[in-house]
Amino acid sequence: MTEFTEKYLAKTAAKLGLNTEQMPKNIAIIMDGNGRWAQKKGLPRIEGHRQGGKVVERIALDCVDIGVESLTLYAFSTENWKRPAEEIEGLMKLYTQYLIGIRPMMMKNQVKLVHIGSRENIPSHVTDALDESMEMTRNNVGMILGLALNYSGRNEIVDAAKKIAAKIKDSALSIEDIDEKCISSHLYTPQIKDPDLLMRTSDEMRISNFLLWQIAYCEFYVTPVCWPDFNRKELEKAILEYSKRNRRFGGLSNKS
Numbered sequence: 001m002t003e004f005t006e007k008y009l010a011k012t013a014a015k016l017g018l019n020t021e022q023m024p025k026n027i028a029i030i031m032d033g034n035g036r037w038a039q040k041k042g043l044p045r046i047e048g049h050r051q052g053g054k055v056v057e058r059i060a061l062d063c064v065d066i067g068v069e070s071l072t073l074y075a076f077s078t079e080n081w082k083r084p085a086e087e088i089e090g091l092m093k094l095y096t097q098y099l100i101g102i103r104p105m106m107m108k109n110q111v112k113l114v115h116i117g118s119r120e121n122i123p124s125h126v127t128d129a130l131d132e133s134m135e136m137t138r139n140n141v142g143m144i145l146g147l148a149l150n151y152s153g154r155n156e157i158v159d160a161a162k163k164i165a166a167k168i169k170d171s172a173l174s175i176e177d178i179d180e181k182c183i184s185s186h187l188y189t190p191q192i193k194d195p196d197l198l199m200r201t202s203d204e205m206r207i208s209n210f211l212l213w214q215i216a217y218c219e220f221y222v223t224p225v226c227w228p229d230f231n232r233k234e235l236e237k238a239i240l241e242y243s244k245r246n247r248r249f250g251g252l253s254n255k256s
């Protein structure tokens with residue numbers, strides 16, 4: 001945690017009547033339900049994605065204000081390529097638009113953008129916008145915003161295995177060096193700590209291939225609210241729920 005996020009965290013904890021240990025420092029969100037939100041309103045699915053994109057900037061800003069150390073958002077899974085070409089094309093255009101649109105917010109608030117996932121098959125207008133936003137925010141010292149775009153938890157582990165195998169082949173690593181820390185450091189997210197809290201919107205009780213390794217002892221929170229309707233109040237509800245959880249990590253209860 002940096003000094004930057006720490007002062008915000010203390011302020012939010014006091015406001016919510018919690019101590020800082022009860023606050024989640026690293027949050028991940030499966031932003032789901034854009035299509036259903038649009039459907040309920042009789043709008044095309046892409047309108048749900050458009051509204052969902054607006055919520056990303058607001059929630060990222062709320063997380064800065066709350067004092068979150070890292071916020072990792074699931075924007076597009078490798079399985080999402082199965083969707084109709086028209087929806088994918090619309091989504092890619094929105095990613096570029098929002099990746100450019102959030103730059104002033106990120107610069108003003110010391111947010112550092114990190115891409116997690118594969119660059120394969122992503123149109124160059126999106127990778128260009130991603131690269132420029134990452135370069136621009138590289139030295140920011142506040143919250144890390146992890147964007148999972150073209151991401152698969154299983155592929156991430158496969159890629160880590162390949163990177164480790166290549167190092168062993170080159171004698172840069174030996175088999176005895178392979179432990180949990182070693183695998184973690186070869187994932188897409190070495191600079192992001194494992195999430196304390198994983199949220200999913202729109203009531204689905206599944207992981208959908210997100211952060212499989214990193215969520216080993218994460219607390220899971222599901223809300224019926226669709227992502228385009230998600231807001232600060234819902235976020236604080238999740239944090240309050242998290243603060244009541246008893247994280248045992250396999251040991252015995254530390255609460256009476």
Ligand code: IPE
Nearest residue numbers: 031032033034035036075076
């Ligand atoms: C999440 O919303 C956004 C992406 C997966 C890109 P969905 O598009 O999955 O919305 P639903 O689940 O169909 O309502």
Ligand code: IPE
Nearest residue numbers: 030031032074075076077208
């Ligand atoms: C998970 O949502 C991926 C993202 C939110 C980007 P999906 O809507 O793709 O997941 P499933 O298909 O319902 O499991």
Ligand code: MG
Nearest residue numbers: 032033034035
């Ligand atoms: Mg969905």
